Amino acid sequence: MNHKVGKFEAIFLVLIVMMNKILLNLPKEIIKQSQTGAPINIIFVGIIAILIAIFISNLFKKFPNEDIIDICEYVGNKPLKVIVGIIFEILFSIIIITVVYEFSNLLQKVYFPNTPTVLILLLFFGSIGFANLIGFKSIIKTNTIVVWLILVSLIVIFAGTIQSLNFNRLNPILGQNIKTTFIDGIQNIFAYGGILYLFFISPFLKNKKDFSFIAISSITISGVFLLFSSIILLALFPFITHSEELLSMYLLTRCIEFGTVFQRTDAIFIFLWIISAFSYLSISLMFIINIFKKLTNCKESTNYSYSFIAILFSLIVLFENQSLFKFLETVIYKYLILGLLGFCFIVLIVANIKKKIRKEV
Numbered sequence: 001m002n003h004k005v006g007k008f009e010a011i012f013l014v015l016i017v018m019m020n021k022i023l024l025n026l027p028k029e030i031i032k033q034s035q036t037g038a039p040i041n042i043i044f045v046g047i048i049a050i051l052i053a054i055f056i057s058n059l060f061k062k063f064p065n066e067d068i069i070d071i072c073e074y075v076g077n078k079p080l081k082v083i084v085g086i087i088f089e090i091l092f093s094i095i096i097i098t099v100v101y102e103f104s105n106l107l108q109k110v111y112f113p114n115t116p117t118v119l120i121l122l123l124f125f126g127s128i129g130f131a132n133l134i135g136f137k138s139i140i141k142t143n144t145i146v147v148w149l150i151l152v153s154l155i156v157i158f159a160g161t162i163q164s165l166n167f168n169r170l171n172p173i174l175g176q177n178i179k180t181t182f183i184d185g186i187q188n189i190f191a192y193g194g195i196l197y198l199f200f201i202s203p204f205l206k207n208k209k210d211f212s213f214i215a216i217s218s219i220t221i222s223g224v225f226l227l228f229s230s231i232i233l234l235a236l237f238p239f240i241t242h243s244e245e246l247l248s249m250y251l252l253t254r255c256i257e258f259g260t261v262f263q264r265t266d267a268i269f270i271f272l273w274i275i276s277a278f279s280y281l282s283i284s285l286m287f288i289i290n291i292f293k294k295l296t297n298c299k300e301s302t303n304y305s306y307s308f309i310a311i312l313f314s315l316i317v318l319f320e321n322q323s324l325f326k327f328l329e330t331v332i333y334k335y336l337i338l339g340l341l342g343f344c345f346i347v348l349i350v351a352n353i354k355k356k357i358r359k360e361v
Helices: 007-023 026-062 068-110 117-134 136-164 178-192 195-204 208-236 248-253 266-296 302-318 322-360
Strands: none
Touching: 007 026, 007 136, 007 195, 007 208, 007 266, 026 178, 026 195, 026 208, 026 248, 026 322, 068 117, 068 195, 068 266, 068 302, 068 322, 117 136, 117 266, 117 302, 136 208, 136 248, 136 266, 178 208, 178 322, 195 208, 195 266, 195 322, 208 248, 248 266, 266 302
C-alpha cells in the first residue's frame, strides 16, 4: 500500500463504504428505529457526523503520516496497539462476511435458486483474491469508476420512482416523538460508519491538507444519498418497517420502467451493485492486511491475504445461519462502530495532549 491517493480517490474510498451500506438495508434499519422521523434523524446525526469528521481531521494534523494504529501505540504502547488492531480486524471481517452473505443470498434466491451457495461464495472471494493480486493502486483507481456508476444508478432509481411517491406517508415528520427521533435516534450515528475509514487514510494522502475536505465531502455526499433513500422508501412502501425483504433498495428497482422496451431493469442494477460489493470487499481486505502488517511487523502481505480469504470463506460456510449474520450486521456491527468511534476519538485527544506536553517539556 505504497501508492498515494488524491483527495477525490480518498473521497470515493469512503463513499464506497457508505453506498454499499445503503444498498444493504441501512435506510430500512434507520426507518425501523425512527419510522417517519427517519429523514429528520438522518439530517440530525449527519450534522453530528460532519462535526466529528471535522474534529478528527483537526486531531490528525499533528500525526499526518500515522493512522489510528500508530497513534494507539504512541498513546498506550504495544498492548493498546494490539487490542485496537484486533478489534478493527474483527470489524472489517464482519463487514466482509455480512456483505458476501447478503449479496450471495440475494443472488441465490432471486436469480440462481438451483446454484449451490458455495459456488456463489467462491465468485465473491475469488474476485477479492484477484483484486489483491493486482494491488492497491489498481483497486483505488477501479473504485473511483465504480463509485460513479453506483451514484448514477441510485440517481436513476430515485428519478424513476418519483411519480409513484406519496409524501403523505412521511407524516408525522418527527416520527413517534422527539425522544425516539433525537435522543434514542442518536445511536444511528453508526449509519455514517465510513468515518472509521478516515482513521486510516492519512498516511496514504498525497496532500495531508486535503484531509478535512475529504472528511466533510464524503460524509455530506453519503448523507444526501442516505436521506433520499429513506424518503423514497417511506413514501413508496408504507409496510417497509415490517418488511423482511432481502434488500429494500432492490424493491425500488422493481418499481421502475423505461417505456415498454426496457423492463425488469433490476438485473442491471444488481450487476452494478455486485461490482460495487467487489470493490468494497477488496478495500476492506486491504485494511485488514495493512493492520495485520502493523501488528506483526511483516513486510510481505500477499500470502497472508489469501489466508484471510480462506478463513472468512470457511466461516461463512461453517456458520451459514441467517439469524446469526443478521445479528452480526444489525447489532455487533452497529455497536462496534459506536464503540470504536468513541474510543478512537478519545485516543486522538490523549495523543494530542501528550504531544503538546512533550513539546512544552
